[in-house]
Amino acid sequence: MQQGLDCHLFTPAEPLHLANIIKEQPIFSTRAHVFQIDPNTKKNWVPTSKHAVTVSYFFDSTRNVYRIISLDGSKAIINSTITPNMTFTKTSQKFGQWADSRANTVYGLGFSSESHLVKFADKFAEFKEAARLAKERSQEKMELTSTPSQESAPGDLQSPLTSDSINGTDDERVTPGTPQHTEPRAEPSQNALPFSHSSSSINKHWEAELAALKGNNAKLTAALLESTANVKQWKQQLAAYQEEAERLHKRVTELECVSGQTTVIKSQKMELNQTIEELELALKAKEEELERLKAEVESANEFQSEKDSLAEKLQETESRNQVLEAQLSDLEQRLESSQLEREAFHKSLRSLLELLDNKIFELTELRDTLAKLLEGS
Template identity: 95%
Template sequence: MTCVFLSFGINLCQLERNNFLCCFVYFGETKQPIFSTRAHVFQIDPNTKKNWVPTSKHAVTVSYFYDSTRNVYRIISLDGSKAIINSTITPNMTFTKTSQKFGQWADSRANTVYGLGFSSESNLAKFADKFAEFKEAARLAKEKSQEKMELTSTPSQESAPGDLQSPLTSESINGTDDERVTPDTPQHTEARAEPSQNALPFSHSSSNINKHWEAELAALKGNNAKLTAALLESTANVKQWKQQLAAYQEEAERLHKRVTELECVSGQTTVIKSQKTELNQTIEELESALKAKEEELERLKAEVESANEFQSQKDTLTLKLQDSESRNETLEAQLSDLERRLESSQHEREDFRKSLRSLLELLDSKIFELTELRDTLAKLLEGS
């Protein structure tokens, strides 16, 4: 990470060496992100320009930040203390969705192409919408900055045609940072014709420069206070880490003593090896005996299972026999009842036959009497 030295003597690299996260401190930049999401970060392979190279082993936080001093929007992502994305959004950038969960954009200043893999389509859509929104805001900010720079830097129309903008502008004071917006005006190549012609623009530019420096100084003071607090917190963390280091050193000394004791015990390795050989032989004998016992146990288990099977068959047959006996008793009772009923019906039949015989005999006698009566009546009829 590029070391940032402030005018108040605080070195951010020193804070980084103390393992305090002071990455991405920009003059006037807000602390809180405007929008954050989680994604897997990739960069295009610089050699092949085709394959994607993952820059994070897992999903990391990717955030949009606003740099109020430079009036630009940034995409920033950290993997631990390592900056894996630090991209400034410019109006000519384009975020492209290459799949349902993957998007990419090219950063010419970083000379790379960033790719983000999201967990859902909605996260990708939100990130793309924010990219388009901040891209448009960057375009508007660039136009406003160009208008402002033209008003503060362009000389009066009454000046001679050869007199161009004054070199004492905010751009010349702060350097040609490619994150600042530079108006499309030619450089001053000729000496001024007359000092009196540029007196008014020069004084006006000096006033703007003073205001700009006052704003820069106020921002630097604020950042200096923040970094001082961060340095104090880092110092406290260093004390804590020193305590942890002392504890680790004590643990290392204890382990070293333990290793020494084990080395002293190593002289008895011959006896231990012989005992180990005897124990191994005993273990093998016990294992063979255990194997034999296990085989015997398996055989007994098989016999027990067969006996249990026979017992279950016996119980089944016993139940069937009992059922058969109960049904046989029922049938015998039914047979006895039928025999009794048959005998009773036979007696009733004999009685009925006897009754019929007696009725036939009585009928025969009556028929005989009627025959005699008829004959008598016929005789009487013939005699009359």
């Protein structure tokens, strides 16, 4: 928790103002699909943008910090301050992620190519190193400015400088201002006294000293007010850090409880793996059965098509059979009529033969009679 007090990089996430972003220029930009970890399961990714959006690195010169910012329209879907303890992890060729403890989430970025991911990761490492150096410079500056201020400023005037150096804000503006106005004005007073012995010059000198002290007093009063506001802010931040520490402690306790149940989880995992294997075998058998049924369905379809063609042929045969039956009945009728005609013809022939036989017999008798007559004469 002391590191959080010593460095301004660990302040809680402030609300993102579009006006500040417009004033600042991005130092690196790319396009990616933005995801956040599901706060409920802590396992699944939830997309925060429907399409690829611009993700940019910004440098906040007022706070000397680097931030990752992404906007989807007017909505800020990423507002993450880069800290020295952050790590950007490439989980695949086109996907990377980092955890932001202040926002209590994990951000994920999906890029269109591996080169974009590599560039973003390089910039992350570069700005992380810059944030680390800025933190070290801020700590060194606070150590250097706190020691001279304790020696030069008496009693009550020491508190604003000390509190301001602890807060880590306006170090370059307030701390250098004190020695620039107190020490140079102390030297003219020591050099001017040996050369001036009149009371008027002494009075002017002390009036100038008084005016300088009044100016310093006004500056120190303003610094004291600003430091008081910073102290309140740090108290709020300290309370937020304590809440975060309690939450992390609870999380650690939960993880310890979970780690105590690893054997049970392993056994359950083995049972689940065995169940999965059995299900995979059953699924494979079902797939084979499905393939066999598909083959049977295909053969049944072929049989159905053959059946349909045979039915069509049968229908054609039946129609032709009906035509042939009609022709056969006609032929039978014609045959019967021809048989009747033939029988009638045979009857007429028999009657003619009988008649002919009678005539022949009569002619024979007539011949015999004529022959007898010839012989008698």
